[in-house]
Amino acid sequence: MTRAQRVADTDTANRPVPERLLRAATRLFAERGYEGTSVQEVVAAAGVTKGAMYHYFGSKDDLLYEIYGRVxxxxTEHLVRIASRDAPVAERVRAAAADVIVTSVANLDDTVIFFRSIHQLSEDKQRAVRAERRRYHEIFRDMVAQGQREGVFRDDVSADLVVNYFFGSVHHLSTWYHPGGALTGEDVGRHFADLLVAGLRPEA
Incomplete structure (x- = not known):
C-alpha cells in the first residue's frame, strides 16, 4: 500500500458513516456496476457493519438514490440562490449554466452511475428524482423566459427548447470529458455558459 493510499484510507475512516458508505458505493458501482455489487462488498469497503448501513439506508437502492440525490x-440549492440574485438576467443565466457544468464535472462518477442504473430504482424513487430534476429545469427555464420578455434574449425559440438543448449537452459530459485533461471543469463551464448566452442574444 502506498503512502497516498494509507492517507486516503485514514481520511475515509474519519468521515461520518453515511459518507463512508456513499463513497464506497460510488467507487464500487463505478467499477463493477450496480447489479454487480453486493451490500456486503459496500459495507466491507466502507469499514462498517450491515447493521450500521441499514441504520442510515434501508436498501442498496437507497444508496443509489442518494448518490445522485445529494448532487x-x-x-438546486445553487440555482435557487443564483436565480434570486439582484443581477441582470443574462448574468444569472450565465452563472447558472456555468455552475451546473462545474458541479456535474466535480461529481461525474455520481451522475454517470445514476443515469446508468436509474431503472434499478423503485417507481416511487424514480418519480421523486424526475420531479426534482423538473423543478430544477423549470427554475432555469423561467430565467430564460424572463430574458425573452425583457428583450435580452431572442424569443423565436421557446424557453423549454433552450433548456432541453442545453441540458442535453450537460448530460453528455461523461462521454467526452476526462479529469486531468486540457480543460478544467471551470473552463468547460465558462465556455458552455458563454455559448449559451451568445446563442440567446437577439439578432441585430
Missing part, C-alpha cells in the same frame, strides 16, 4: 439537491 441534484446541491445543484
Amino acid at each position: 441534484l439537491r446541491m445543484q
Whole structure:
C-alpha cells in the first residue's frame, strides 16, 4: 500500500458513516456496476457493519438514490440562490449554466452511475428524482423566459427548447470529458455558459 493510499484510507475512516458508505458505493458501482455489487462488498469497503448501513439506508437502492440525490439537491440549492440574485438576467443565466457544468464535472462518477442504473430504482424513487430534476429545469427555464420578455434574449425559440438543448449537452459530459485533461471543469463551464448566452442574444 502506498503512502497516498494509507492517507486516503485514514481520511475515509474519519468521515461520518453515511459518507463512508456513499463513497464506497460510488467507487464500487463505478467499477463493477450496480447489479454487480453486493451490500456486503459496500459495507466491507466502507469499514462498517450491515447493521450500521441499514441504520442510515434501508436498501442498496437507497444508496443509489442518494448518490445522485445529494448532487441534484446541491445543484438546486445553487440555482435557487443564483436565480434570486439582484443581477441582470443574462448574468444569472450565465452563472447558472456555468455552475451546473462545474458541479456535474466535480461529481461525474455520481451522475454517470445514476443515469446508468436509474431503472434499478423503485417507481416511487424514480418519480421523486424526475420531479426534482423538473423543478430544477423549470427554475432555469423561467430565467430564460424572463430574458425573452425583457428583450435580452431572442424569443423565436421557446424557453423549454433552450433548456432541453442545453441540458442535453450537460448530460453528455461523461462521454467526452476526462479529469486531468486540457480543460478544467471551470473552463468547460465558462465556455458552455458563454455559448449559451451568445446563442440567446437577439439578432441585430
